[in-house]
Structure formats: C-alpha cells, structure tokens
Amino acid sequence: xxxIAVPITVLVALLQVCPALAQNPCAEEGPGxxxxxxxxxKAMLERILAVxxxxxxxxxxxxxxDGTAEGGALPFIGQVKAGGxxxxxxxxxxxxxxxxxxxxxxxxxxxxxxxGTKPKDILAAVQAVGSALENKVEVTVWLRxxxxxxxxxxxxxxxxxxxxxxxxxxxxxxxxxxSGDEVVNLHMIFGPRTCxxxxxxxxxxxxxxxxxxxxxxxxxxxPKAEVAALKKxxxxxxxxxxxxxxxx
Numbered sequence: 639x640x641x642i643a644v645p646i647t648v649l650v651a652l653l654q655v656c657p658a659l660a661q662n663p664c665a666e667e668g669p670g671x672x673x674x675x676x677x678x679x680k681a682m683l684e685r686i687l688a689v690x691x692x693x694x695x696x697x698x699x700x701x702x703x704d705g706t707a708e709g710g711a712l713p714f715i716g717q718v719k720a721g722g723x724x725x726x727x728x729x730x731x732x733x734x735x736x737x738x739x740x741x742x743x744x745x746x747x748x749x750x751x752x753x754g755t756k757p758k759d760i761l762a763a764v765q766a767v768g769s770a771l772e773n774k775v776e777v778t779v780w781l782r783x784x785x786x787x788x789x790x791x792x793x794x795x796x797x798x799x800x801x802x803x804x805x806x807x808x809x810x811x812x813x814x815x816x817s818g819d820e821v822v823n824l825h826m827i828f829g830p831r832t833c834x835x836x837x838x839x840x841x842x843x844x845x846x847x848x849x850x851x852x853x854x855x856x857x858x859x860x861p862k863a864e865v866a867a868l869k870k871x872x873x874x875x876x877x878x879x880x881x882x883x884x885x886x
Contacts, residue, residue, distance in 0.1 A: 732849030783849035829853030
C-alpha cells in the first residue's frame with residue numbers, strides 16, 4: 639500500500655486548530671452564538687426554578703414521578719451542572735438558551751408498581767405499556783424569547799389550528815384550548831402571539847444583551863379527569879409574572 643506523505647506544516651496546522659475547536663463551545667452552533675455570563679446563568683437558573691415552583695402536579699396519592707433525571711426534566715440545570723461554558727443563541731430580542739424547557743412526567747401508582755414485574759406473555763406486555771401511556775401525566779413548559787408562533791392561513795393569523803379543539807379562551811396575551819377525549823391535551827399560552835415566522839427565528843449577528851422571556855407555553859397531557867384537576871391548580875398570574883426581563 640502506498641503511503642501518503644503529509645507535509646509537516648499541515649500536521650502542525652491541524653494540531654493548532656483542533657484544540658481551538660474543542661475549546662470553543664460555539665464551534666458547532668454557528669453564527670449568533672456566545673458564552674453566557676455568570677450573571678446571565680444565575681438569572682436563567684432562577685427563572686427556571688421559578689417555573690418549576692408553580693407547575694401543578696397530580697395527586698401524590700395516585701401518582702408518582704416517572705423517574706426522569708434532573709437533566710431531562712430541567713435541561714438548563716443539567717447543562718450547567720455538566721460543567722464547561724453555557725451558551726446562548728441570538729434572536730431579534732437578544733441571546734437566549736436553547737435548553738428552554740421544564741418538563742415532568744408522572745405514572746399512576748398502579749402502573750409504577752407493575753413496571754418492574756415480568757409480563758406473562760407478549761399480550762400482557764402490550765397491555766401494560768398501553769395502560770402506562772394512557773394513564774401517564776406530563777406537564778411541560780417552554781420559555782421563549784419571542785412571541786408564540788401561531789398558524790398563518792393566507793396571511794391571516796389563526797390562533798388554534800386543531801379542528802377538534804374545545805374550551806378555547808383567548809385575549810391579546812393569553813390563549814388556551816384542549817383536544818382529545820379520554821386522553822386530553824391542554825395548552826396555555828402566556829404572552830403575545832405572532833404568525834410571522836421571521837419574528838421567531840434566530841439571527842446570525844451575535845446579540846450582546848440577554849433576551850427577556852416574551853412567551854410561555856404550558857402543555858399538560860393525561861387522562862381527562864387528571865388534566866381537569868390540574869387545570870384548576872394553575873395560577874395564571876404566577877405564570878404571567880415570569881414574563882419579562884431575565885437579567886435585571
């Protein structure tokens with residue numbers, strides 16, 4: 639086999655470039671990425687924990703957490719604890735983290751109790767999985783540095799595009815609806831809305847300022863009765879209070 643000669647100057651250049659790429663936390667993010675300051679990280683942590691504190695949870699007499707690790711439920715906190723630089727991407731309103739969710743899942747105690755047992759046959763295994771999915775409750779919040787994006791039909795903004803949506807309620811800064819029969823999906827949007835996609839996408843120029851939280855989306859899914867009970871626990875004013883500047 640013929641050996642390929644590589645000039646020593648090329649090897650030296652590669653050795654110099656590779657460590658630089660490895661040490662640059664924005665190397666794979668592209669334009670508009672920058673490292674967050676310690677103050678921005680602290681402020682974002684506080685906002686994430688504030689969201690967690692007001693999330694409704696199902697009755698502990700019937701439900702238990704699904705065991706999702708902290709990094710999965712609170713990805714921003716998981717990223718910070720992993721060490722290294724924490725980055726943000728730039729949007730029209732400023733830089734913002736991509737680890738922008740808070741999400742918790744809950745299993746019914748009955749499903750949780752049988753999760754570790756060996757099913758008798760394939761049918762029993764399928765039924766167990768189906769039961770767990772039907773009974774599971776999930777509560778998720780997305781924090782966004784821009785107005786919530788809704789549908790656009792021939793240049794007209796359409797707040798709810800689901801044809802089977804019910805219990806629709808809306809104002810200029812609030813929107814809610816739900817869909818489904820036995821397993822229900824409830825959505826609540828806090829903050830302004832837009833149907834102009836260009837207002838919601840990242841920009842290439844690096845933003846110096848950290849963006850505010852302009853909108854919050856709360857989604858709850860689960861059995862109809864459980865979702866109805868959780869809906870009653872939602873403090874709308876508490877969610878509205880989390881909109882606005884992250885760094886003060």
